[in-house]
Amino acid sequence: MTSVLGHITTAEFPPEYKKWDYPPPDRLFDAPVNVVVAADKKKVAENIEKQARYVNALCIWTDCDREGEHIGYEICEAARKGNQTLDIKRAKFSNIERAHIINASKNLINLDHKQVNAVASRIELDLRIGYAFTRFLTTSLRTLGGPFQSLLLSYGSCQFPTLGFVVDRYFRVRNFKPEPFWGINVSHKREGIDVNFNWARHRLFDRASVIILYERCLLAKKAKVTKVQEKPTKKWKPLPLTTVELQKMATSFLRMTGQQAMETAEGLYNKGFISYPRTETDRFDPGMNLRALVQKQTQSQAWGDFAQNLVDGGFQQPRQGRNDDKAHPPIHPITFATPSALNDQEKKIYEFVTRRFLACCSEDAKGVATDVDILYGEESFHAHGVVVLEQNYLEVYVYEKWTGSVQLPKFTVGEVFEPTEALMTEGKTAPPNYLTEADLIALMDANGIGTDATMAEHIQKIQERDYVRTVPRTNRASEGANDSEGGQPARGGRGGRPTRGGRGGRGGRGGGTTANGRGGLMEFIPTQLGVALIEGFDRMNFETSLSKPYLRKEMELKMKAICEGRTTKEVVLDESIQQYRHVFMQSQQKLSVLKTHASRAIGNQHSNPTDHPQRRATNPPYSECAQEEGTPIIEESGLVGNTGKEKEETIGLFRKESMPVAFVLANIPIHVSLTLSASTYDSSSHAPRPHRAPNVLSENAPYSTTWGNSYGSWGAVVMLYHSG
Template identity: 60%
Template sequence: MPSNRILCVAEKPAIAKAVAQHLSGGSMQTFHIQGNQYVKNYSFNFNFGGAWGTCEVTMTSVIGHLTAAEFGSQYKGWQSCPPSVLFEVPIYVNVDPDKRSIAENIQQQARFCKALFIWTDCDREGEHIGTEVRNQALIGNAAIQVKRAKFSNTEKAHVLRAAREPVDLDEKQANAVAARIELDLRIGAAFTRLQTLQLKILGSPLDERTISYGSCQFPTLGFVVDRYLRVQNFKPESFWAIKVMQKRDGIDVNFNWRRVHLFDRAAVIVMLERCLAAKKAKVTKVTKKPTSKWRPLPLTTVDLQMMGSKYLRMTSHQVMQVAETLYTRGFISYPRTETDQFDKGIDLKKLIEKQVTDRTWGQYANSLLEGKFRQPRTGTHNDQAHPPIHPICAVGQQALKDDEKRVFEFVTRRFLACCSDDAKGQKSEVEIEYGEEMFHANGLLVLERNYLDVYVYDKWESSTQLPDFQVGEIFEPTEAKITDGKTTAPTYLTEPELIALMDANGIGTDATMAEHINKIKEREYVASRPRSGGASGGGGGGGGGGGGGGGGRGRGRGGNNTGVQELIPTRLGIALVEGYDNVVAGLADCPSLSKPFLRKEMELRMRDICNGITTRREVVDQNLDMYRGVFIHTQRRINMLKEACRKYVLQQGTVINGR
């Protein structure tokens, strides 16, 4: 019979160790498990309060997902069946062979426990991993009670509170992940086999490559290719403008034309002649008013990825890996969150107080506690699971690696900035009428930097101050002339811009966007390079590799853009996007796989599962129907895809430039 013992299972070994240390007060026994060098069992006593009271505890962990979905053995060979049948053949979910020792450990420990207490991360993926753990525990003990801890960091008081306030697993979120896993497997495998087998026929250099498909990766690739083609197809146009200058009190005041510029030089010449004929300009408006630069909103995962890849000389994938490490070590809160508002119950001043000892921003933190603290702005998103990303404690610089220092510093400076006042300034504007044309000049005086003193990633500087002008005043401009220029090409897409596009179009979740970007790089559909400051010509290359499927959980400082990477599609990347666009060209109600519409609809339906609006089975069936339709069209018009590959890859003789 089960004893008075509780089995606690975390998602990662480091979290298990941290939680065990807090619950045990540091007094625990450690046992190794057979077959895995990373997972350990920790034994101690803890008073959970409530119905459980004081219990013996075994704390252990998994390492991500325990199980994997796969087709039956008769369908695993690429030549074993037509790719289309993968939309409907049975799928089996089994413990991953590499995780069997972990699953057996859970089964064995559950035999002696009255309850299973799940400590997986509190997000969709964590809920699904929790159900995997539960299923293994039920094998060992069919009567075991199941609860989960709701927590967002591994700070001691937070962990103790979570241990005494258990909640139920969220089956709806787990079902959404199960739906995503099945869809990614079926759709990814079907399209990967189809395009790989068909393109292999074309010969070298495609005959030895796996051309992988993923329902998130292809729209992500589509954004990169779309911007690339806009740059390549750009044709500069000449324009002309009128510039008026007035020298007053030793200051050159430049007035900008309200029309900005025109593409008709003759028309601009006529307008300038009218100005010169009028000789005098009249001041029609003078304004001076307070202005502010708002402090940033509390930090979300998407913003962390965007800002990190922009300012920290790291890719978004690297930023998330480092943030995960900082979370696991108990330095920051859970880094996967959509929430940009702090709950009123969070003691923000207590968190600020922990930063007072830091040599870099401690003095600023202290100033907040001495009267400069402001309640953070409230954003519009709350995932009801985790607070915005914030520091949990002060960390000595010697405890962190260089990349960890940059991410921790960004998270901390962002948090302190959120708790600060907006920057304050005075904006001035003078508007003049000159020969029937309107011109204006602007000035800015920064009066109070406030949050800018700690948030070095924002810039807001005073401009040249405008001298005094009076409404109704008449003066003769010092100079009026025509200036010319040319329109400039858009720049290639950067990671921050790509993440913003993915977020706006519902491609991936806040936690998986970086994975999808990294995946199209790994598959050699896209290459990255340091931004050169302007778009230039240059060709794409191409690539492939990896397997089908989508993203799931597997196994700085300064205010400039140093290190920002721009993304360039390879030849194969361009060929795949153009090919799939051509496949559906002229077909009503059949969106291209390179566009975000199909995946966006899938993500929305996942949310419907989480909200109880629909079921896992309904979402799987509906999405399979949509993708099956595109698959059928692709089969029928596969020559479109082949022709694009001939154009971009075969005629060049390489998949990637120089290879």
């Protein structure tokens, strides 16, 4: 038994392609690519080769994912060098429970060459495209002089879309035009409790209409209770922990960067305290003995009692997420770590991993929700209250709170009362926030940019290249780009409609996990250089955008097609190289466009980009909806989700009754039928919460329409509102 450490080989160009200026970068699209043992893996390869001489069979136990399959192939090749007649098999396993391993040993299979070929294609494409565009960018902009003389301008299939996300959000914030709206807020004091009734119409963008409706309310004087409903409700415990989720939580709550979180987690893994930290799996194998792991935590000062309670009968099997990478279990504590054995960062990550794990093994929080509807004149209003009865998992999972726990006083159906107060309120729509690292990771995840192990690296990379910077989140209210709900009543837990822009942090939604008000939260802002690169590329290449996640997604789909035997490595390489070469030629021809944008960045390289109000008038950003004609009806649009991953995001909030039928986001039309219902997405439970918006249009309205986006995957919840 011996081992490797990741890939053994690496792909590289022959030495005659070493220089940056000659042969010209476009030659890298058809230059030979040599696969050689990586410089730091020579000993690993030699070891395999040598060991192979003494045996007649080899069994490969690498991760059972695509990359693991390729590494398995690399091992094969190294071993065959030493022993051509070796009988090579592969074990298929997804955890290291005794029975599972024994079963895998008894059922050895062959390497899957389709998966190997899929990865080989990725490796070759990344190499060719990355080198070609990096050299092209760096050398051709060098002639601009100034800082460009010494800048390294890299292009990568992951780093550029990552930069694209940051730039996109930046302009969505900058170009946001606040719009005033008006509403009616009814409140009533009873049993010492101030009850807020939210207007069923939420808000209208026409002041005169609101005045009329408001006056009708006042004229009616009395409100009538039309519905009172009390029902049990719960807040779901979190899903088992994945790498992406770990990074999102660490960057939001532990004041760490994704990179730091991963390094720390890896340290804990190497010391044997936590399981492997790079996993996409959010479901535990039913065969795993989780109780034993809980038992180990009973000795903790901080959460030992909670763990003991689970051991004493409170234990519940964790929820089963939808993702399984078939290579690793969700991240969980392996053994108890005394706090004194850990440094500060390790303590934070270990505590988080453990609390998350214990939360997964406990029960959902439980409460009672009360809904009261009233009719005031002809207008409907709604009050919602929640009383938390059992905290359960929330006792140990301190990163979440179930707020919005407002107790409503007693109301009876049919009763009539005169509201204490009815006010007409005014506010204006607010821009989204700049991206946080958690938002960025969520976007990368949803769009398939990078892997669990590399996302943080890509984010680091675009900072190293000075394409983006991070700045502490400030309250932008003072800029006047504010805000806000104006006099709108505070929303209860349920009404969490994302009225405030794509609001990546999900702050304020679903109650409780808000990042608001905490110091130290960093936001990503592009530098002038970053903006120039994205702008330049977007303007040079019309049909294929390098700044959007589309191309990476396409590569992902092609890899999948190879794995499923629908195409071959040769076909994919051929197609893709041709496609990229075309984009490359186009970029060469339109170099002047890029140069114009880049030269703007010279001089004030280190200040924030200034306004580019006309940006992409003809080429809307990846996640933004553009109306074909007429005035924009999109008030705000949020992130793009991915139905396959149980991610529903609101991508548009409409406020006109008549909608144009076609929206164009990019080049792939996707046919969807819009259901006219709304839902809020509860980020903590990952559960879509169906929610009929009060004055949503008829559910059967014929709004089947054509949407396009740049990914090929998406999941949208569209909300439609009357404008009155």
